[in-house]
Amino acid sequence: MNVPDELLRIEGIRKTFPGVVALDSVDFDLRRGEVHVLLGENGAGKSTLIKMLSGAYRPDSGRVFAEGREVRIHSAQDAERLGIATIYQEFNLVPDLTVAENIFLGRQPRRFGMIDRARMEQDAAGLLARVGLDIAPRTKVRELGIARLQMVEIAKALSLDARVLIMDEPTAVLTSGEVEKLFGLVRALRADGVGIVFITHHLEEIAALGDRVTVIRDGRSVGQVPADTPEDELVRLMVGRSIEQQYPRERPAATDDPGTEAADAPLLSVRGLGRDGVFHDITFEVRAGEVVGIAGLVGAGRTEVARAVFGADPYDRGTVDVAGRRLPRHDVNAAMGAGIGLVPEDRKGQGLVLDASVEENLGLVTLRSATRAGLVDIKGQQTAAARVAGQLGVRMAGLGQQVRTLSGGNQQKVVIGKWLLADTRILILDEPTRGIDVGAKVEIYQLINELTASGHAVLMISSDLPEVLGMSDRVLVMAQGRIAGELPAHEATQDAVMALAVSAAAPHSPHNEVKEAEGSRDH
Structure with missing residues (x-):
């Protein structure tokens, strides 16, 4: 008609x-x-x-x-x-x-x-x-x-x-x-x-x-x-179903048990990190079981800090420690060896080999450890890839499917999956749900919950402010290359975050203090 x-x-x-x-x-x-x-x-x-x-x-x-x-x-x-x-x-x-x-x-x-x-x-x-x-x-x-x-x-x-x-x-x-x-x-x-x-x-x-x-x-x-x-x-x-909660963060229960003090030590500790003209005096901690969000306007320096922590980009001063162990500067292999993984904001350009298969992409990080005398344990890699793809619910025709033919949400699962195979302890997520739909977003959020529940730490950068507020246990706000403030989940509102994001990185905000082993310092 x-x-x-x-x-x-x-x-x-x-x-x-x-x-x-x-x-x-x-x-x-x-x-x-x-x-x-x-x-x-x-x-x-x-x-x-x-x-x-x-x-x-x-x-x-x-x-x-x-x-x-x-x-x-x-x-x-x-x-x-x-x-x-x-x-x-x-x-x-x-x-x-x-x-x-x-x-x-x-x-x-x-x-x-x-x-x-x-x-x-x-x-x-x-x-x-x-x-x-x-x-x-x-x-x-x-x-x-x-x-x-x-x-x-x-x-x-x-x-x-x-x-x-x-x-x-x-x-x-x-x-x-x-x-x-x-x-x-x-x-x-x-x-x-x-x-x-x-x-x-x-x-x-x-x-x-x-x-x-x-x-x-x-x-x-x-x-x-x-x-x-x-x-x-x-x-x-x-x-095909209702989503009761858009940001289903399952935060760890607080405890007053004095025996947990050692377990509460930071898994990731960044002190005084600086790169001339890019970011300055970046200091923060992330503990096991915790999601720390980084908010801020475009150009505030969030991605640059994440790449420096991962060793992908250099920095001029400061330190990065993982579980008390100092990492060398600008050394991706050392960061990966210490258990840090990075899911970049540009998943197609930096996180995937688009013409390779799902299986090959999932095995990228573990390829070296799966190689003995120049020979790759292909069967072991296939078994591990199948396990992680099933765990993440990657929708595909098979492990041999070219990764460029997957949807954006499934590509993102593959990027995350390669770090799960490497048993990463600290996962840095840069714009983890950009360009993916609401159903896939919730699946990524549930994965974040599973990671933190098993003792992993997550550092999450997002331009989606409701996402940062909904999924973070603490929020660091960057402005002009500095941390302008830190807000616990119960104090992090859109107004509070935006007020810090447009500030000149107020250095003496009461939320900026980070306790160190030998005292405390202000950002």
């Missing part, structure tokens, strides 16, 4: 890969001038669906209609002719070309057989103005930040006269101000009659921007609801 103003409709779409049913009888439709949110856990099938709409995949069965007419989308050119443009999380831009060259790549206007650069740059300037981007068309793309790259991608889509714009996690790495600017542009496009498929894991964005929501679970469309549907109901549709 043809609905007035319907731009796109799919019926009964099915897509399988070896050993995996990615989509099964999925229905979806998009109308002119609406924002239709596509919601689901990582691995639910959202990416497969948009890749079929963009021509990257072909469905095994089902039908696709564009403005009431049945069509076949077998290539990117087919999608382009139908007015469908897709903006992926990983931008499809060439860094060494100009903005104008990227916008019209492969479609440059010509005059007398030559590229008409004047017209190309003039047309690009008009498109950039439409998306509110005040940059010169001759600017090299490599000079732009994430938010501007995204606007260039949108300008590129508009140059195709796109009637359907698919946006995959467009706000994942944007600041709040950049998000508002993007939302303003999306609303303007909606008012112009563009139909927008919007994929997000941020539930609060749905009511702010969306009109309708289609929920995908385990490869099936399980419901279509209004955008103002309560978040609890959206979560129930996504994961």
